[in-house]
Amino acid sequence: MSNAEAAPIPDFRDMATERFDTSMHLANAARQADERGYEDFLIVDVDSHHYENEASAEIAEFIDNPILRHEVKYQGISRKGITTGFGQYQELGGRVTRYPLRKSEHVPETPHRDITLMRRWMDAMGVDIACMFPTPLLNLGLVPRVDLEVELADAYNRWLCETILQEDSRLKSMLYLPFNDPEACLKTIEKYGDHKGVIGFMVTSTRYRGVYDNAYAKTYRALEERNLPLGFHTGLGGQEPGLSTCNRFLTLHALGFAWHNMLHLSNWVINGLPERFPKLKTLWIEAGLAWIPFVMQRLDNEYMMRPSDAPLLKKKPSDYMRDMFYTSQPMEMVNNSKALELTFEMIDAPNQLLYSSDYPHWDMDLPSTIYDLPFLDQAAKRNILGGNAQRLFNLEPILAEHKLAKQAAKRQAAPG
Amino acid sequence: MQEVLICKHGDIEDGTVRIVRVNEYDIGIIRQGGRYYAYRNRCPHQGGPACEGVRMPGVYDDIDENGLFHGQKFDEDDIHIVCPWHGYEFHLSDGTNVCDPKLRLRKFDVIERDGNVYVSA
Numbered sequence: 001m002s003n004a005e006a007a008p009i010p011d012f013r014d015m016a017t018e019r020f021d022t023s024m025h026l027a028n029a030a031r032q033a034d035e036r037g038y039e040d041f042l043i044v045d046v047d048s049h050h051y052e053n054e055a056s057a058e059i060a061e062f063i064d065n066p067i068l069r070h071e072v073k074y075q076g077i078s079r080k081g082i083t084t085g086f087g088q089y090q091e092l093g094g095r096v097t098r099y100p101l102r103k104s105e106h107v108p109e110t111p112h113r114d115i116t117l118m119r120r121w122m123d124a125m126g127v128d129i130a131c132m133f134p135t136p137l138l139n140l141g142l143v144p145r146v147d148l149e150v151e152l153a154d155a156y157n158r159w160l161c162e163t164i165l166q167e168d169s170r171l172k173s174m175l176y177l178p179f180n181d182p183e184a185c186l187k188t189i190e191k192y193g194d195h196k197g198v199i200g201f202m203v204t205s206t207r208y209r210g211v212y213d214n215a216y217a218k219t220y221r222a223l224e225e226r227n228l229p230l231g232f233h234t235g236l237g238g239q240e241p242g243l244s245t246c247n248r249f250l251t252l253h254a255l256g257f258a259w260h261n262m263l264h265l266s267n268w269v270i271n272g273l274p275e276r277f278p279k280l281k282t283l284w285i286e287a288g289l290a291w292i293p294f295v296m297q298r299l300d301n302e303y304m305m306r307p308s309d310a311p312l313l314k315k316k317p318s319d320y321m322r323d324m325f326y327t328s329q330p331m332e333m334v335n336n337s338k339a340l341e342l343t344f345e346m347i348d349a350p351n352q353l354l355y356s357s358d359y360p361h362w363d364m365d366l367p368s369t370i371y372d373l374p375f376l377d378q379a380a381k382r383n384i385l386g387g388n389a390q391r392l393f394n395l396e397p398i399l400a401e402h403k404l405a406k407q408a409a410k411r412q413a414a415p416g
Numbered sequence: 417m418q419e420v421l422i423c424k425h426g427d428i429e430d431g432t433v434r435i436v437r438v439n440e441y442d443i444g445i446i447r448q449g450g451r452y453y454a455y456r457n458r459c460p461h462q463g464g465p466a467c468e469g470v471r472m473p474g475v476y477d478d479i480d481e482n483g484l485f486h487g488q489k490f491d492e493d494d495i496h497i498v499c500p501w502h503g504y505e506f507h508l509s510d511g512t513n514v515c516d517p518k519l520r521l522r523k524f525d526v527i528e529r530d531g532n533v534y535v536s537a
Contacts, residue, residue, distance in 0.1 A: 009423055015468055016432040025500070028463045097469055097500040363502060366462050 020101035026124035038126030042386035047356035053078035062155035141207030165197025212271035272312025464501030
């Protein structure tokens with residue numbers, strides 16, 4: 001013991017005084033990236049988030065209507081407080097520490113704070129390109145004021161394009177479609193469809209409009225003509241009468257996130273939209289995967305008995321669903337490897353599944369959730385982690401600078 | 417296994433944690449309720465830095481003998497280590513996961529001797 005007693009006290013990190021920093025928070029993710037050699041291939045994260053509410057004052061300046069601009073400046077755009085459902089409980093009462101600590105993270109004055117934060121987590125995880133979505137605005141489709149949805153969506157889209165996407169080629173977005181106003185959806189596509197970093201458009205799934213409405217035909221055609229995918233980003237939806245009985249966040253999240261995409265996807269398929277817009281690619285975002293086999297089986301079974309309810313279909317609903325794209329997170333992985341493998345097979349995951357982290361939200365998934373799956377070969381892993389997204393969005397494969405540096409170092413170290 | 421000097425007794429304030437690198441492991445040295453605990457700083461879920469999060473009492477539903485619910489309570493006798501990435505919870509006492517005892521944080525012995533704190537790793 002004498003040697004130990006004589007030894008100096010080792011270097012340490014004191015968690016009581018250490019300042020929150022995304023790179024340090026994700027240091028173990030960076031180790032995973034090193035161990036798995038992510039520098040050798042492209043990783044695209046198709047569903048990540050920023051907190052646009054922290055830029056409420058900036059975004060307000062992009063609102064043309066002075067009354068709404070004033071209201072947004074005064075109220076902000078975030079959800080507030082324990083009495084407003086479960087909106088503020090993502091952080092698990094402070095247990096997921098990046099929620100309360102994020103605001104204290106130091107960043108340089110330039111580039112924009114959101115760019116720095118995005119780059120930090122992307123570099124730690126080994127992500128090269130990320131499609132970023134808002135956070136509180138995912139509930140905007142529920143506001144009764146259609147004019148507010150239109151104005152605020154446009155302000156957010158313009159702010160995102162000019163302030164964020166314009167500045168960093170690794171950052172992309174599928175922009176917000178104000179779905180309660182079909183004409184405004186079309187205008188949004190025409191206005192922003194060619195902007196740098198815009199790789200498609202997104203409908204927030206927590207809303208009460210049928211996706212089959214003729215009013216959306218021009219929107220779908222416009223996307224189809226531009227070869228831009230349409231994403232449906234799901235959410236909690238605690239206002240739904242049945243879901244409103246969920247008294248625990250866990251129940252609401254587990255059911256609500258699946259439910260809203262199950263609803264719109266089922267309406268999409270049974271109303272024959274894949275036949276009416278055969279080149280329009282759809283992407284179903286953040287609902288996990290376990291619901292997909294369920295819906296495939298339910299729709300196929302009922303379609304065989306009631307074809308007159310879906311006369312446009314030329315094949316089974318599950319066949320259309322297998323042509324669709326899905327994001328991976330939150331991937332259900334607890335004690336169910338057989339179910340997960342079957343799910344991958346049913347959705348043709350090596351060609352249709354896109355990795356997503358959902359970072360910085362509480363149930364985020366690292367690339368290792370895909371990379372470590374024992375039933376995937378290397379080609380399938382790389383497709384899901386990046387190749388499928390590259391093809392779907394026609395992305396230029398931009399590797400992160402630190403990954404290029406690692407590649408160069410490996411080449412230099414290689415014998416001969 | 418070797419004993420590695422971590423700090424002097426009292427260097428780590430009660431309720432706080434110090435992360436040290438010992439051999440190939442990042443280890444969280446936690447002082448809680450006057451005792452020291454040492455666990456590998458790696459969550460068995462997705463590899464998060466489990467020891468860098470908060471320690472909180474477990475939560476239980478208070479149900480009486482008639483099956484009536486009387487609200488949720490903290491169990492101050494069962495402190496949990498909460499992984500800051502996703503909220504996976506582990507009993508501070510032995511490192512087992514609250515939901516599935518087959519999952520656990522790797523535990524290291526802590527030795528207090530002559531005013532010093534050592535970890536056996």
